[in-house]
Amino acid sequence: MTPNRKNQLMHKLVVLVQLQLELLDELKPTTERMKKYQSDLIAFSEELNNAICNTDTVQYLTYFQDLANKVDTVIRKNFDATK
Numbered sequence: 001m002t003p004n005r006k007n008q009l010m011h012k013l014v015v016l017v018q019l020q021l022e023l024l025d026e027l028k029p030t031t032e033r034m035k036k037y038q039s040d041l042i043a044f045s046e047e048l049n050n051a052i053c054n055t056d057t058v059q060y061l062t063y064f065q066d067l068a069n070k071v072d073t074v075i076r077k078n079f080d081a082t083k
Helices: 003-027 032-052 063-081
Strands: none
Touching: 003 032, 003 063
């Protein structure tokens, strides 16, 4: 695997983790299992951020939030289209 491909996959993973954390924050987990998952996911997110913090794309501060917003928009548009 090339370093560029590895960085792309790591960035994709960060976006997916960020989306999960946003959803869990909004859903407010109540079971112990989900609370533990959320806690573990926060720790994993911190590890991922440390792993990619030196890449050029991360210097663009809203990069991951922009990607998460685009995913949200695609889901919302497809959801609305099925009504």
